[in-house]
Amino acid sequence: MSTPVVVVHADQQSLAEAVAAKLVTRIAEAQAQRGSASIVVTGGGVGTAVLAALNGARNRGSVDWRRLDVWWGDERFLPAGDPERNETGARQALLDHVDLDPSRVHAMPATDGPDGDDAEAAAGRYAAELAAAARAEGADGGAGLPTFDVLMLGVGPDAHVASLFPKMFDPSEERTVVPVHDSPKPPPTRISLTMSAIRTAREVWILAAGESKAQAVGLGLSPAADPLEAPVAGARGAEQTLFLLDAAAAGGLPPGVAGSDAP
Numbered sequence: 215m216s217t218p219v220v221v222v223h224a225d226q227q228s229l230a231e232a233v234a235a236k237l238v239t240r241i242a243e244a245q246a247q248r249g250s251a252s253i254v255v256t257g258g259g260v261g262t263a264v265l266a267a268l269n270g271a272r273n274r275g276s277v278d279w280r281r282l283d284v285w286w287g288d289e290r291f292l293p294a295g296d297p298e299r300n301e302t303g304a305r306q307a308l309l310d311h312v313d314l315d316p317s318r319v320h321a322m323p324a325t326d327g328p329d330g331d332d333a334e335a336a337a338g339r340y341a342a343e344l345a346a347a348a349r350a351e352g353a354d355g356g357a358g359l360p361t362f363d364v365l366m367l368g369v370g371p372d373a374h375v376a377s378l379f380p381k382m383f384d385p386s387e388e389r390t391v392v393p394v395h396d397s398p399k400p401p402p403t404r405i406s407l408t409m410s411a412i413r414t415a416r417e418v419w420i421l422a423a424g425e426s427k428a429q430a431v432g433l434g435l436s437p438a439a440d441p442l443e444a445p446v447a448g449a450r451g452a453e454q455t456l457f458l459l460d461a462a463a464a465g466g467l468p469p470g471v472a473g474s475d476a477p
């Protein structure tokens with residue numbers, strides 16, 4: 215498990231642009247190394263701003279979009295095309311504007327999909343899609359997950375990540391995808407990767423902007439925090455964990471944790 219590194223940008227827009235440029239670099243590196251790349255995207259304000267910035271990034275031509283897999287960390291369990299779905303926001307911000315292979319865009323199921331409004335079955339279906347990708351990659355160590363080069367997560371003011379809310383998930387859950395009911399953030403029914411699935415990613419990038427996130431970010435970086443109460447404190451990448459923040463979200467860093475200012 216990697217120790218988090220904190221990078222602070224002036225404001226949300228410069229954060230989004232810097233993360234987008236960095237993402238292009240990581241994707242291009244992964245494609246050079248193993249022929250393809252895989253990212254996990256997140257819903258929410260900053261996550262969507264990053265995808266919009268990626269659409270406008272000067273270096274976006276370095277990505278071979280046909281050799282990119284796009285997965286979701288969580289989804290709001292609503293009908294396809296609903297404006298509240300994370301998929302809808304991601305498509306509008308980026309995915310509809312680049313030449314992706316549609317079979318590599320792995321949206322989470324919608325309530326008008328094959329499982330209807332059965333969130334358990336929909337979560338199981340997504341887990342099966344992940345497991346199939348792991349088998350196709352030939353590198354499945356039994357976890358049922360393909361390689362995730364970069365997994366991005368927004369953070370809630372309550373310190374949730376993906377749809378793992380404080381005291382509402384099982385940190386030792388062995389499944390890779392779970393249904394979530396009675397979410398404190400609307401809508402109430404969601405689908406989410408589990409903490410164990412998140413932690414298999416090579417790199418986990420936590421994205422946060424605004425003063426309302428400062429306390430959650432502080433908890434996420436505090437060695438004393440209990441991940442069950444502050445899920446962001448458990449979100450770590452296998453090789454690297456980055457907290458990519460704007461100045462306001464970096465307002466409550468714990469003692470001894472320094473954020474380096476972005477150049």
Ligand SMILES: O=C(O)[C@H](O)[C@@H](O)[C@H](O)[C@H](O)COP(=O)(O)O
Nearest residue numbers: 257258259260368369370375376
């Ligand atoms: O579907 C969702 O709501 C998310 O995936 C959720 O985990 C989100 O990323 C955070 O709540 C941050 O959202 P904001 O950046 O909008 O505050």
